[in-house]
Structure formats: C-alpha cells, structure tokens
Amino acid sequence: MLTIDHIDVYYGAIQALRGVSLNVNQGEIVAIIGSNGAGKSTLLRTISGLLKPRTGTIQFQDKTISGVPADQIVKLGISHSPEGRRIFTNMTVSENLLLGAYIRKDAEIEKDLEKVLLRFPRLRERIKQSSGTLSGGEQQMLAIGRALMSRPSLLLLDEPSLGLAPNLVTEIFSIVNDVNKDGTTVLIVEQNAHRALEVAHRAYVIETGSIVIEGSGKELLEDSRVKEAYLGG
Ligand SMILES: Nc1ncnc2c1ncn2[C@@H]1O[C@H](COP(=O)(O)OP(=O)(O)OP(=O)(O)O)[C@@H](O)[C@H]1O
Numbered sequence: 001m002l003t004i005d006h007i008d009v010y011y012g013a014i015q016a017l018r019g020v021s022l023n024v025n026q027g028e029i030v031a032i033i034g035s036n037g038a039g040k041s042t043l044l045r046t047i048s049g050l051l052k053p054r055t056g057t058i059q060f061q062d063k064t065i066s067g068v069p070a071d072q073i074v075k076l077g078i079s080h081s082p083e084g085r086r087i088f089t090n091m092t093v094s095e096n097l098l099l100g101a102y103i104r105k106d107a108e109i110e111k112d113l114e115k116v117l118l119r120f121p122r123l124r125e126r127i128k129q130s131s132g133t134l135s136g137g138e139q140q141m142l143a144i145g146r147a148l149m150s151r152p153s154l155l156l157l158d159e160p161s162l163g164l165a166p167n168l169v170t171e172i173f174s175i176v177n178d179v180n181k182d183g184t185t186v187l188i189v190e191q192n193a194h195r196a197l198e199v200a201h202r203a204y205v206i207e208t209g210s211i212v213i214e215g216s217g218k219e220l221l222e223d224s225r226v227k228e229a230y231l232g233g
C-alpha cells in the first residue's frame with residue numbers, strides 16, 4: 001500500500017532522515033519506534049506531504065506522492081493525527097470533528113460522525129464543549145476521531161499515548177486495534193515501545209534518521225537490542 005524508497009529529508013542544512021526505506025501492506029498496523037529526535041515525526045510529516053524528501057520516493061497505491069501537496073494527499077486517503085494533537089482548542093468537539101471532513105463533499109459525513117461518536121462515547125458526551133476544556137486523553141481521542149473523519153485508508157498516528165495515564169493508554173491502543181480491524185491500515189509512531197510492539201503486525205526501529213532494525217512486533221519484543229534500548233532491559 002505504502003512504499004518508501006531511500007528518502008533523505010532535511011530541515012535546511014540539518015538532515016533528519018537518511019536513506020529511509022519501509023513499506024506498509026494493506027490491513028497492517030506498522031509501528032515505528034525510536035528515541036527523542038530519531039526522526040519519527042519527520043517521517044510521518046513527509047508521508048503526509050508537509051515535508052518533501054530531497055531524494056528518494058514515496059508510493060501510495062501505485063501513485064508517487066512525494067512532492068504532492070498535503071491537501072491532495074488527504075484526498076488520496078492518508079490522514080495524519082499529529083504529535084501534540086493540534087486540535088483547535090477554541091472550537092467545540094463537533095467543530096473539530098467536522099473539520100476532519102473538510103475535503104469531503106459526499107452525503108455520508110453525518111453517518112461517519114455518528115461512527116466516530118460510537119467509537120468515542122466520551123466525545124459524544126462533550127460534543128458541544130469547547131475542546132480546550134477536554135482532558136489530555138479526550139483531546140487525543142478527538143485528534144484520532146478528527147483524522148478518521150476524512151475516511152482514510154491509511155491512518156498515521158504520532159505518539160497517541162504520550163502523557164496519558166496507563167488505563168487511558170490501554171483504551172487508546174484498544175481503539176487503534178478496533179479501527180484497524182474495521183479496515184483502516186495504521187502506521188503508528190510511539191515512544192511506548194512495549195505497547196506499540198504488542199499491537200503492531202510489523203515494526204521498524206529508527207535511530208538518528210536511519211532504520212536500524214525491522215521485524216514482526218513479536219520478533220522485536222524479543223530482540224535483545226530492542227529490549228536493552230527501548231524496553232527497559
Ligand atoms: N522544524 C525543524 N527545524 C529544524 N530541525 C528540526 C525541525 N523539526 C525537527 N527537527 C530535527 O530533526 C530531527 C528529527 O526530529 P523529529 O521531530 O522527527 O524526531 P522524533 O523522533 O519525532 O522525536 P520525538 O520522539 O521527540 O517526538 C531532530 O534532530 C530535530 O531536532
């Protein structure tokens with residue numbers, strides 16, 4: 001579904017990704033793990049068209065998308081729930097959710113809103129509330145819900161569990177699993193390596209801009225290098 005081939009990405013003179021190649025098959029949950037500054041968010045921003053690779057290519061369902069503007073990439077079926085959630089705190093929950101559907105003109109937006117609210121009952125209870133008053137976990141749910149409102153075939157999630165209490169982390173990962181089971185392919189970036197590897201079919205480890213290890217979620221959970229560096233020994 002997604003094939004990334006040897007991309008180099010820079011911020012001005014700073015190289016953030018070095019020859020990164022990876023692929024995501026339809027129906028998978030693929031995790032990217034790595035420490036602070038490794039390049040995880042840069043990778044997602046490049047896939048969603050916010051950054052452009054200097055070399056290398058990105059293919060999505062047989063189309064080359066590297067260099068395609070971000071709004072076009074959403075139309076092709078890729079939706080990005082960014083790091084730090086980036087919801088509009090002065091707007092209501094329902095306004096934020098409907099913004100996620102801004103590219104759509106079809107008649108099923110209301111139906112999809114209902115689906116999102118079934119998945120996130122807490123959002124339904126707070127539908128008219130200003131989003132800035134939501135808890136951190138609820139804001140994360142809103143960010144994921146908003147990303148789902150564009151009906152993506154590939155959902156990019158950047159650190160959905162960051163800063164959440166353990167029970168909410170469990171809830172978020174269970175939602176990610178449900179969304180995937182309902183047919184959405186997921187590429188998830190996480191510092192919570194343990195949870196991410198448990199839910200992922202396959203995963204990649206990124207260090208200083210390069211992919212250094214790849215394998216099934218299970219293989220990586222048992223890999224001694226991964227255990228030592230990311231799973232607390
Ligand atoms: N806007 C920017 N301008 C310059 N350098 C940047 C910018 N954004 C990121 N970088 C640099 O690119 C590298 C990769 O950053 P990135 O945000 O992709 O890391 P990350 O793996 O997502 O880290 P974290 O886990 O802390 O979110 C870092 O060295 C960072 O300092």
Ligand SMILES: [Mg+2]
Pocket residue numbers: 040041042083158
């Ligand atoms: Mg990041």
